[in-house]
Amino acid sequence: MRVPRKTGNSKLVKKLNKGEVLQQVIQHGQISRADISKETMLSRPCVSALVEEMIQEGLLHEVGMGDSKGGRKPILLEYNYQAYAIAGVIFEGTTLDMAIADLKGEFLARYRKRLALPSNGETVIEDLAAGLEQLLEESGIERERLLGVGVGLQGVTQRGSGTVSFSPSTGWMGSPIQQTIEERLGLPVIIDNDVNMMTLGEYVRGAGVGHSNVVYMYVGTGIGAGIILDGQFYRGSREAAGEIGFMMIGPVNNRPNDASGVFETNYSTSGILQQAKGFLSDLQEGSSVIEELIRLARQNNADAQRLLDDVYRHWAYGMANIVSVLNPELLILSGEMVHVDEEGVKRIHDWLNEWVPEVPSLEKASLGERAGLIGAVHCVLEAFPFSRLLDKE
């Protein structure tokens, strides 16, 4: 059996069953002991005992009576989402974005700060710690009830070892940052790439809800993807899965250096801008290339129309490749792609229908800038499966 066991004693069973009971309560929102017994195949006395313990531990609440089904009314139980809390952190370019959330993932307080640049690793961590204090105060949560902190950042993270190999904006290049933050905060920390965090956020709360094979495709100044297969995040053998910017799409010999992939070089926003140089005047800060191209195309600018079509077509190539390999049921479009208009999405979808069998649904990311934070919170929830709560006592 794959279940991790510490002592090999039979308490294991109890914990498993307790976890199962807890899961039932969470799943159903409100449920009675009798119904838990039916769902779990555990006897009613056993369920009663487990529930009793969890009420003592503060994990469950009795919330009132349900409707009778021809006999005594059931006592409804509810999960105490306030029993513990979690913090999420996202470094997005030069801003630090944080939130504290309950076990449901609901935000209880939020905090943002513009980082002073150039930042070095130390000041950034102090900013983070200060933000956390602020959040704790604002939400009225005691520090002991914090389970952990999820941190998302741009760059290449090695989740296993908790190190960052490339992350200019935070000044954390190459350091074992997870451990450093853990020591500063005195809390468990999970770090991950920001695209992964957004993927997770959309998966649990956004466009991906209800699916289990999802690819989150991001086009910005780079191109990347987050991949969830059979309900599990897939990271690859060396955390490099989803580096779809390296697919062989478009001219092969344009690349400025080995760190930029072919697809990325040609069809990320920077690649598109390069191609649009002839007819597109400089964009102002914060505006979108695609929106601009769409605007021009609607004014019958032939260059813009041609380029837009080319971009859509090659993005569709990328999707076709992904679909061929992974056969996901859903492709979430994010970054620059959320600006594609309805007609554009339809065009892409039609191409896919022509090229590949089993075309997935295409949906735009639905959580906007909150996706990353939500993901950061949920990655902690995932890392502390409910069974872990049962250890705390």
Next chain:
Amino acid sequence: MRVPRKTGNSKLVKKLNKGEVLQQVIQHGQISRADISKETMLSRPCVSALVEEMIQEGLLHEVGMGDSKGGRKPILLEYNYQAYAIAGVIFEGTTLDMAIADLKGEFLARYRKRLALPSNGETVIEDLAAGLEQLLEESGIERERLLGVGVGLQGVTQRGSGTVSFSPSTGWMGSPIQQTIEERLGLPVIIDNDVNMMTLGEYVRGAGVGHSNVVYMYVGTGIGAGIILDGQFYRGSREAAGEIGFMMIGPVNNRPNDASGVFETNYSTSGILQQAKGFLSDLQEGSSVIEELIRLARQNNADAQRLLDDVYRHWAYGMANIVSVLNPELLILSGEMVHVDEEGVKRIHDWLNEWVPEVPSLEKASLGERAGLIGAVHCVLEAFPFSRLLDKE
């Protein structure tokens, strides 16, 4: 907990522990009770009891004494691989290839038959049943000790429902073939696509041993792949994962119909033959296009050299795409690709190094035509995890 439970009683634990003990024995080949206790964290008396039961059930054997480590000599235990048996079946074009194996996956007898064409579903099943009888007789295994039959066939299989949606050679188009065979044989049956079976075979016994993120890439008259991620077979949301023949590689508009993918149309053996028409006389039955091209290229035939380079390059495109998405640690080359010479493999590898980070090892399939059968046997072994054996009694 995800573990399926039938009765919710505490016998579950025992079965889990029994399974763990069994797994230790299998893993170590020979091991003593004391060492099992250390590995599993179960107490020695508990291990003794479980082992005793399994010896009674015929699953384990005492095989002698081990070396003393300063005290009493340990009694070594061994798994009884002969306790049960498994059959594997592959329909390969017009031949039926079968084997019966022990729980180690070692073949005990083998059977081949050329099928009469045109075959219809019924005669094929009778051929299969006859083959099984023969195998049982030849190996001296009693029917009751057969755990199940793994069947691999060309075509699109829906493993969940046990149906085949496309399989001209067997005449089983669209039928719930798994159930039909189960009823005819009176044994559990697992069906799967032949490429999947070969993938599994190479994974457990061939080039893939010791890796857990493996892509098995097959180029023949079609192009396909089998995918193993984090040690699990990945099939996609509708069993269409690994349909890499649909990647967007090469000219898009050559396709004869929607059932052929772009990559496949251009760079499967048929696609290559198409391109070689000008200078390659017809091949005789059973010879390889690539071998032929390599032969001609070595004779300084410029056309052959150009085409071969083009083929290698575009195969490498395919690999680069796969690697970008999945970051496997190993890519197994099979089908026509096993004929690529050392220099060709090196050229492909160099390209990959240029194009993508984290290039996986490239290895040719090592089991030849036995891969599929080995996979068919192992897929039954996987489907009947050892814990299941403990139910049999």
Next chain:
DNA sequence: TCTTTGTTAGTAAAGTTAACTAACTCTATG
């Protein structure tokens, strides 16, 4: 009166620890 919910009490299953027997190695000593 019949159902459904929840609890109490006694029992059974499967693990644990502690203590014991068995069998072997190593070393010191006559």
Next chain:
DNA sequence: CATAGAGTTAGTTAACTTTACTAACAAAGA
């Protein structure tokens, strides 16, 4: 050189603990 006995390791027996089960019952309602 052989050999007693001290120390180790393997496996078993016995008593105890944990945890879930069944059966019976009380509470509350249709």
